[in-house]
Structure formats: C-alpha cells, structure tokens
Amino acid sequence: MLKDTNFRLYGSDLWVWIPDYQCGTYTNLMVVNGEPEFNGDRTDEILNPSLIIEVLSPSTEAYDRGEKFRKYRSLASFYEYLLVSQTEPYIEQYHNLDRTSNDRWQWQVHSHLEQAIALHSLNVELPLPEIYRRVHF
Template structure:
C-alpha cells in the first residue's frame, strides 16, 4: 500500500464518494487513503484457486464469496480494506453492491511488502467485526497457511497447515487440500523488472 499524498484527511463518506471515481483501488484507514499495489502471479493464482473452490461449494448455500475488488467495512467510520477473498453469509450484505459489512471469512494472500501489515494492524481491524469467524493468511512464496479461528470464548486460536494438510474452514463448512490452493503456482521463477 502507498499513502496518497493528495489528502491530509478524508471522512469515511468523502472516501466512499471519491473512490467511486478512481481507476485504482484504495484502502481507507483513520482518514488516510492508501493506493493498492499490484500483485504477483503466485498471489493471483492462490487467491483465484481458493475463490473457485469456495464459489463452487457455496453456490447453493446462501453465502457469497468475493475476490479482491469488494471492500470490507469494519465499522461505520471504517477502515475499509480490500481482502483477497471474503465470504459473507449474512442477508444484510445483499443490500450493498460494493461493500461487505458482515464477513464470516476473510483471506489475505501474503506478499513480502504487505505481510507485516496483514498480520498486524489489518488483523486488529478485522477482529472488530462481530461476524468474523476465521482469518486466513496464505503465503505466496512458500507453501504455508495460517488460520486464526475465533473460539466460543471469543479468543482467536491459530491453526497452521502445510503442504500435506487440508485447510478446514469451519466458518463455511469446507475442507480444502492445501496443495489445491497452490495449483499451478511456481516459486522458482525470478522476478523481472
């Protein structure tokens, strides 16, 4: 993410109106606007693989799954984030065309430039959502998955998954082989500038 130097402060409503007119996506945190950076092929492939599995599974279950272009609104005043994958099973979210307010599952595919933020401040923001049950972090430069799941006491418990495991997403009732998340992902390709 890159801060937008044009604005010193923007209200949530100003952000929502302004962002509708922008070609690029921007996240909103505490009055500041941040341009979203581009991803890599592994990042895109992993998010796409997960989206496909979830979309097929949830098609007849009353849940909706979105990939990267739909904002999650954590509270009335923001922040607004664009997760890589988000699932909502809440009927209230059917009333909006561009925002999910009641997610049950949020997934971020990590990149070296965003990993610390996704693990830290972004997760802190997402935890404010009373409907969120699972937060999944998927590495894009190695095979590794972390799922933070809210237990019955409201505590977030970490579950880790490796290449031979199945990722259990209790929030939506599906188990996905971790290998399938990384289908057609190549780690041995060098980045070219």
C-alpha cells in the same frame, strides 16, 4: 465448493467497511454467510464477512498480520482468517473460538501439501493442493 450453499464469495473489488475504525480495506477474498450487508447506500462496502483470506506479499505482510487483523476482529460476523504464502506451501489459519467475543482466536499452521484445511466458517475441508494448484515453487 460453495455451490448450493448460503455462502457468497467476493474478490478484491469490494471493500470491507469497519465501523469501529471508520475505515475500509480491500481483502484478497472474503466469504459472506447469507446476504451481504452494505454500508448505507454504498454497494462496494461490505459489513459482514465471515471468512477473509489474504495472500501475503512483502509490502503488506506486516499490516495483514497486525493492524488489519486487529481491525477485522471488531466485526461481529468475522469468524475465520487465512494468511496464504505465495512463496511456499504455508497457510496460517485463525478462527474464533467464542462467537460472542473477539479475543479467543485459535492459530494453526498448514505447511504440507498433503494437508487439508478444515474451514470452520464454511464447514468444509479444502486440500492444500487445491489452493496451490497453479503455483510453482
């Protein structure tokens, strides 16, 4: 899906560094548009994710929905957020309606396997069956 594009996909082996809060956190997946920007000489702390995807678990769900999302929104490059359930076909999508502000986010739910998610940050559609391809509910 990202082949021959300017987007780069990163797994959970890199941190997102959040300067406004002087903290870093791991994501499940993140996409950077163009070259990654690193925190100083650190090569494990990215400053410019545009899309972040979190797979929800009972131990992290409240943090992913609340404080973590609030902190992510302070990043100028951050544009889209997916919260993915691992117990049912259910994905919450947030995307920023105003790139000059971090307070105009639209929320949408995708809960049917026949649906596709329009990823605004990547300008592609991703069918839910692809996301849940190897998941048995």
